[in-house]
Amino acid sequence: MREQTGASPFHEPRVADELRVDAGHDPKERRLARSVRSEHADLRVRIEGERDAAQHLALRRHDLLELIHGEDVLAGHANTVAVEAVGSSDHSGEGRVTEYDRNFRLTKDVLPSRYDLRFHLDVDHWTSTGWERIALTSKKASREIVLHAVELDITAANVDGIALENARFETDAQVAILRFAKEIPAGDHALEIEWTGGIRESLRGLYRSVRGEERYAATQFEAADARRAFPCFDEPEFKAKFALELVHPSGNAAIANMPVASGEDIADHRTRTRFRETPVRISTYLVAFTVGPYESTPETKTPSKIPVRCWLPPGLASQAIFARDAHVRSVEWLQDYTAIPYPFIKVDAIGIPDFEAGAMENPGAITYRTRLLAADEKNASIVTLKGVFSTAAHELTHMWWGDLVTMRWWTDLWLNESFASFVGEKCTAALNPEWRYWRDFVADNTSAFNLDALASTHPISIEAKNAEEASERFDAITYTKGAAVLRMIESYLGEDAFRAGVRIYLNRHKEANASADDFWHALDEASGQDVTSIMNAWIKEPGHPIVTTLVRRSNGGLDLALSQTRYFSDKDAKPSSQRWPAPLVLRYGTANGMREHRLLLATASGHVRIDGAEWIYPNAGGRGFYRWQLDETGDRLLDAGVKQLAPEERLALVDNAWALTRTGRASLASFLRRLDSLAGEEDRTVIGAISDSLAWLGSYAVRDRTEGPFARFVESFYRPIFEQIGWRPRDGEDSDTREKRARVIGMLGYHAAAEDIRRGAR
Ligand SMILES: [Zn+2]
Structure with a gap:
């Protein structure tokens, strides 16, 4: 809970406006913003990157998967060496068509x-x-x-x-x-x-x-x-x-x-x-x-009698018990999820001393970098263990999706990877509830959102003429947005209908090949909805929409006027006539608790009435891949609901609000007001997102005149959190608290110029 520390200086619109004016009108600042935007999509990407380098490297889906499959695996294929052949040889001449x-x-x-x-x-x-x-x-x-x-x-x-x-x-x-x-x-x-x-x-x-x-x-x-x-x-x-x-x-x-x-x-x-x-x-x-x-861990069997071992170079196998058991648990979960017995008799997980990718889903013989298996549970950090578990779950998901049913052609490589990422994360989250893993998934979406907000982004799915081409274009769009869009459609259809579609698809095409459309058709069948046209728009169109909502209270409920347009981070980008069939899941609060409302916004605008709603939050679970904006009424009403939202929803709330602020769609004052409504925040990932945005402001927007008020705002936000967690780790403290402490001390010491913190840190 937040202590009463008096009104925040940023409640005064004047100061906030000055800050915004500074940020927007300083030509140097503008130039900086523009150059940064073209290079990095958004400075946030860079800030994320720095934070991740220090704290989250193994957690970031995109980085992890980039590592897993490697971007340059196929580089250089064009220059292959001709070989000698028996009989007469005819090596095709250069330039011959x-x-x-x-x-x-x-x-x-x-x-x-x-x-x-x-x-x-x-x-x-x-x-x-x-x-x-x-x-x-x-x-x-x-x-x-x-x-x-x-x-x-x-x-x-x-x-x-x-x-x-x-x-x-x-x-x-x-x-x-x-x-x-x-x-x-x-x-x-x-x-x-x-x-x-x-x-x-x-x-x-x-x-x-x-x-x-x-x-x-x-x-x-x-x-x-x-x-x-x-x-x-x-x-x-x-x-x-x-x-x-x-x-x-x-x-x-x-x-x-x-x-x-x-x-x-x-x-x-x-x-x-x-x-x-x-x-x-x-x-x-x-x-x-x-x-x-190689030496192996002792073999163990899953409850359904699948033998599982990890193999590593001499001396390392004793550190692979956690990894082995992650495989055991994931296999059982995936058998249950797919309702298809594990197809490949046994699981060997092999750590090879030299390995280009991070891991490879060979059926029955999954290969890894050694450090993705050799992670002793007693000594490894929680970040490492999460990386080990989620990589195993990702690779094992491929045993069904990829290995048993295989893409027809490399054009659908994105779906092979996005599905393994999404369902691998589902498995990891379900089996490790204490990690509250979906927060990491939502946090990872930021990089994909930022890239995808550029006019130069590309669709998730592009026809690949050869294997090299498909692999080369793997980036945050293909991996992260691909997985996020799958999660969005699951959220809209419901977990049961989605899983039913997965089972139809796997059973229908097992031991054979299938395309993305085959999967959408299976989801059509399972859900009774036209998933095919929804998904084809989302994977074949570049970019994503922003959904704007005007909120009116009437007769004990809310009337919503929704509209959508393509979201660009560059305000000056040429407007697009693109529209998405947007599968929206709205969270709303009633006198009797929170509910969800699902609707498909298939046209430029639409209306919906929600009886009994007192406030709405337009992206339930942070599961949608769209930006959103409430009008002032809606924004004020949401204040009452903020504290009831799940951590990943608060995280997506901050991320969304900051994106709108950075691109000039929302005022800095409204952003700071939103942070104020989150006073007393306890979640590590939400504090991380807030800290990223404030650190950006502190570094790039705050001027002499606004330094004092900004420092006081940071002080008032972080001091109560610091007083709760203190300087020193306590016995049995979880990794979230450790990470939070580092972040809070950093913000107080650097951006609030808190003398006691600076002295203490020395
Ligand atoms: Zn994969």
């Missing part, structure tokens, strides 16, 4: 159904030799078979014993064109290929990892690098079953998608390990194996 350019797609004339795959891995010389037999069906007779291969030396091949005549490589298209001695008739065939290749330094395809004297071979195939390890039909739609065999140094652990079926020691201190065949067909980018001196 053919169908085999980088946007080349395989035809569906030849469909693989099963791969027998063998690798001899020589980690002393970092070389590998391979053999495969691909069961395939060809639709028409042909002498040629085209499949992907990069930096592989194909030494032999045949189809049903028909010998290879020659192999030609098209480097831009990354394919080998195998021409055989005779025509291969339509029908079922066995294609056998032998090749040699490296265990390469670059962290893609089949690659090497070294830790001291330890040597590891590992794979990373997403998005289009399976073709660097074995010749294959390397597009997500060409799903097949895989049966793998590895020859590797004896004494090393060999781990792959499936459990070990048998192992035998052979000559030269080598072991042959056979793995069971995958029970379902999977895409090539999901095939994975690794060998090395």
